[in-house]
Amino acid sequence: MTEKKIIHIDMDCFFAAIEMLDNPELRGKPMAVGGQAGTRGVLCTANYEARKFGVHSALSSNLALKRCPELIIVNPRSYRYREASQEIQKIFYEYTDTVEMLSLDEGFLDVTDYCHKHQVFATKVAAEIREKIFLKTSLTASAGIANNKFLAKVSSDWNKPNGQWVIPPEKAAEFSYQLELGKVPGIGEKTLEKCHTLGIFKLGDIREKGVLWAKDHFGKFGHSLYQKSWGISSDQVGRRSQRKSISCERTFSQDLKGMQEIEEYFPFLLNELEERIITYYEKIERKKAEDPLLYSPPIKKLFIKMKTKDFKNHTHEFISPIEEPWTLKSFEFSQSKIFEQLGHSLYTQIGRPAIRLLGIGVKLNYTQSDELEGLGQLRLL
Template sequence: MSQRTVLLCDLDAFFAAVEILDRPELAGKPVIVGHDPRSRGVVATCNYEARRYGVRSAMPMAEAVRRCPHAVIVPPRHQRYAEMSRRVMEIYARFTPLIEPVSVDEAYLDVTGRPGLRVAAAIKRAVLQETGLVVSVGVGPNKFLAKLACDLSKPDGLREIRADQARAVLAPLPVDRLPGIGPKTAARLRDLGIETAGELQRRPLQWFNAVFGSRGPLMYRLARGEDDRPLQPQSRAKSLSDEITFDRDRPAAALLPVLLACSEQVGRRLRQGGCLAHTVTIKVRFPSFVTITRSRTLPYSFDDDATIYRTARELYETHILNTDLPVDDPTGRRLIRLLGVQVSGLVDRSAPRQTTLFDPESRQRQRLHQVIDDVRRRFGERALVRGRRLHGRPRRPSHA
């Protein structure tokens, strides 16, 4: 079984960041999101300028204002935060259907089989470019190490903790950095002469069983950076997409290899998530920033690259190459700034489905995809490349 690649994405000072987005004049000032300090409310969140004065989430508002009297107090707007959260979650869903939301500003993503740091960097760019928000991302072989990597790198963080680094990274940290160890348990451990995770690592399993009872085996593993808790997606994504923004505008006639590359990425994510799709959509943005989409729904469900690419190519040739759309270049070439492929109408692969005489699903093709996906998972995305992608294939600035 291949090692998992898990991301923890955490929006920095989310509520305060949204308020500053909507009111740019607040940038650079300490901002506290909370109700009137004369009430008994607490700080919902604050930006890093306010944190320099010792203000923290869940602190009584009166105490926060005492520490930072010149802070701007902004009442929370939860509907607005939910709206921005949905936008960010939609961006995450372009990278993987395996998403476990933890809160309005935090989510785990499973991107097993892909280079975690590259995917994380692409997510950070996409969130910043499309929403103006900053997200810190931790990468690890499990949920605990991904969360720890994120926490250790904030704000605007990007860090990976590999399995072979886990014990050394954990060793100097206080025991309360481990999940499940709160202030009372930490105080109890200090009474036993244990203050760091490294000191815990030197204790045998029997000691953990005596101190933690039924949680002993779990705490023993966590102290060593081991965590086999699965992601628990609340619901499947409604769509999956892959798109590339070019470093310079490119002629439309030369982009079929890019369309194929996007189709393969989407197909692999479908199979990774155990999904089938019904609809293929292409997205094209021109140098003028005019963006168009064209879709086709098929009479059967699919998850294979060939069906996605064939449908995307037909849409592209019909609506982009062979139309009277205006050109953007004095030489008469039609130029493109962004190209993407999306699939939607997702269903679980195990669900009953209708087939037709033209259904592309076959055992032979299914076995082929399993082999290709496995090779790329083990040896990297470029280990196997279709011949049609070898010429004119750009580097991928937007997605890993």
């Protein structure tokens, strides 16, 4: 059986890099993209100069300026980022149709067939892709190369910025054994805290404990972690079940207290959700040529999610207008007020507690029978 050859491409501080490209005066200075200070703004990303001061994505603009008074904050330009992303994706499809975009600035490519057909190494393909991206857009990208998505994604961070890293199959188990848990995709702050409490600091510690111990303490995720401790992951590029929703969320190191703090993060989440919706819509449009039955589903509901410090999840929904349902293509984020109103309503309902996780999203309607579901619900509280 042919060994899989997976590449993960991750653009280097994508939004910030585009702003510095279009405005050379920003180069060499600490800068970030996001909402302005004084407007309860939150950062989308920051360049490497700013990161030296502890400035990063999801940080409030006010706090960012306290950490770095010389920080320049630029308003996001979504249309420009989509434009650059489309050029990058065209390059991906020169090598394979098996592409899975995670967002505008990163994605997986399965280049197994290309490498076999052209008798080239995946490392050479990754280098070619990065070079083409730079020649076309003047932007740099980093790459990870491995035999599965998990290792490819981890390794793309290993030689940033503007570099690449390969994990050969014979080195996968050894590499994973030494991998710190904080670098494993899917492990959040609370899970990491639980692991440290149990004396687990790297994947190798989970391997030593055994699969039964991992499942006892972490359920299904424990089994996945045990497999990853051996460098094993069965996820295939682009092979996902039909999506029922598109969402994004943020877990906070310090709980949010009060609606004002919660509202600060809405612009950041809305921007990320917009990226994900556009990426998914464009993916469907490309696939239509291969599958005439494929269609872009309408949006059934908007929803907001809050998790309190006692780990209880709370959600609230708003149904898309039946007479003119929103679509992935036409949904406008001027509708952001709906999310804010949902947030106010939900936060009041649950008693205004401290919030450790905030998320927003849309639920998709793939079946006609779903169109009338929930008509008895309130349109908006």
